Amino acid sequence: KAGVTQTPRYLIKTRGQQVTLSCSPISGHRSVSWYQQTPGQGLQFLFEYFSETQRNKGNFPGRFSGRQFSNSRSEMNVSTLELGDSALYLCASSLTGDYSNQPQHFGDGTRLSIL
Amino acid sequence: AQKITQTQPGMFVQEKEAVTLDCTYDTSDQSYGLFWYKQPSSGEMIFLIYQGSYDEQNATEGRYSLNFQKARKSANLVISASQLGDSAMYFCAMRLGDTDKLIFGTGTRLQVFP
Numbered sequence: 001k002a003g004v005t006q007t008p009r010y011l012i013k014t015r016g017q018q019v020t021l022s023c024s025p026i027s028g029h030r031s032v033s034w035y036q037q038t039p040g041q042g043l044q045f046l047f048e049y050f051s052e053t054q055r056n057k058g059n060f061p062g063r064f065s066g067r068q069f070s071n072s073r074s075e076m077n078v079s080t081l082e083l084g085d086s087a088l089y090l091c092a093s094s095l096t097g098d099y100s101n102q103p104q105h106f107g108d109g110t111r112l113s114i115l
Numbered sequence: 116a117q118k119i120t121q122t123q124p125g126m127f128v129q130e131k132e133a134v135t136l137d138c139t140y141d142t143s144d145q146s147y148g149l150f151w152y153k154q155p156s157s158g159e160m161i162f163l164i165y166q167g168s169y170d171e172q173n174a175t176e177g178r179y180s181l182n183f184q185k186a187r188k189s190a191n192l193v194i195s196a197s198q199l200g201d202s203a204m205y206f207c208a209m210r211l212g213d214t215d216k217l218i219f220g221t222g223t224r225l226q227v228f229p
Binding site: 031033035042043045048050055056058088090092094101103104105106107108109111 | 150157158159167216217219221
């Protein structure tokens with residue numbers, strides 16, 4: 001069974017540009033969450049999608065947005081990139097997205113560098 | 116406020132020895148889940164073990180066990196018979212409510228030496 005797939009693995013952008021990251025969850029998983037990991041702030045929750053609906057959102061500016069498609073694949077978009085957006089962006093999926101013991105399974109992440 | 120605290124920035128352990136990584140949590144919710152993840156230098160987050168707030172027995176998964184003390188709000192990870200491949204960052208995380216949002220601690224870097 002394939003794991004969570006994130007593309008691309010690495011990205012280099014310049015300030016002011018925008019970027020779209022993609023996440024394909026494990027087959028059958030309906031819940032997808034995104035996290036940002038930086039040395040200074042650690043792992044921070046961005047948002048969660050379940051059945052194409054954003055169910056929860058972290059404390060990030062509106063430049064960060066996402067969506068989920070009917071096949072559960074998810075994309076995350078960051079507009080007007082800033083130097084501080086340089087981070088490892090992790091996507092995670094889980095089977096049901098309800099309150100259960102189902103763990104979130106993470107992808108390898110997309111490492112975004114802003115020049 | 117919901118929070119996870121990992122007070123050990125780094126830990127060293129000799130190969131084949133056991134090591135305990137500390138985690139305390141803060142929540143007023145009665146229902147929650149606690150997770151431990153391992154993150155090697157390559158970046159992927161690997162799920163290790165889960166403990167539910169209503170689970171009466173401590174969780175175990177192979178060489179990993181979770182020392183759950185609900186009254187003290189602690190969920191320490193015990194790794195038995197450490198291996199060189201266990202060297203990584205370890206994160207404790209909490210999930211609340213009916214969402215998949217995870218609240219992570221700051222992590223503990225474990226280094227296993229021969």
